Amino acid sequence: MEAKIVMEQNLAKVLDHNEFCAFATIEGNRPKQRYMALYNQGLSIHLVSDRKTHKVEELQENPHVSLLLGYEKGGTKDVVEIEGTCTVSDNNELRKQVWKPEFEKMFSGPDDPDYVILQVKPVRIEFTSSSGEKHEWVE
Known part of the structure; x- marks a missing residue:
């Protein structure tokens, strides 16, 4: 159990140092990926x-998602592959917590009805450190 906690802490640090990810959803029967x-x-x-x-719309049809991070410019070069499920949240407290001034280009503010948070719940994470060491975390 302690090893899993240490791994979760290490994964959180890697996530903290990667600003972007490739986010894949399922559209029909095909994967669709975009940077976010x-x-x-x-x-x-x-x-x-x-x-x-x-x-x-895709998430309402199929909530299964995949994220890939670590290779993006400014990323850690530690590769993290995340499989999980995603829900669309318009929880006001979470929207205010996540809100950044740069979002004003797209939304009028944290109360904008079109501003939503996609919450990803990981079920499996594969982590490959920049030195090539592989680890797997499973919920």
């Missing part, structure tokens, strides 16, 4: 989206 800004608190992963985007 990544926000996290430990292994609680949040992505910001507009309620009117296709990805929100």
Whole structure:
């Protein structure tokens, strides 16, 4: 159990140092991937989206998602692959907590009805350190 806690702490540190991820949803029977800004608190992963985007519709059809991070410019070069489920949240407290001034380009403020948070709940994480050491975390 202690090893799992240490791994979760290490994964959270890697997430903290990666601003972006490739986020994949399922559209019909095909994967669809896009880059998104990544926000996290430990292994609680949040992505910001507009309620009117296709990805929100895709998640309502199929909540299974995949994230890949670590290779992006400014990333840690530790590769993290996350499998999980994603829900669309318009929880006001969470929206205010995640809100950043740069979102004003897309939304009128944290109370904008189109501003939603995509909450990813990891079920499996594969982590490969920059030195090539592999680890797996399973919920």
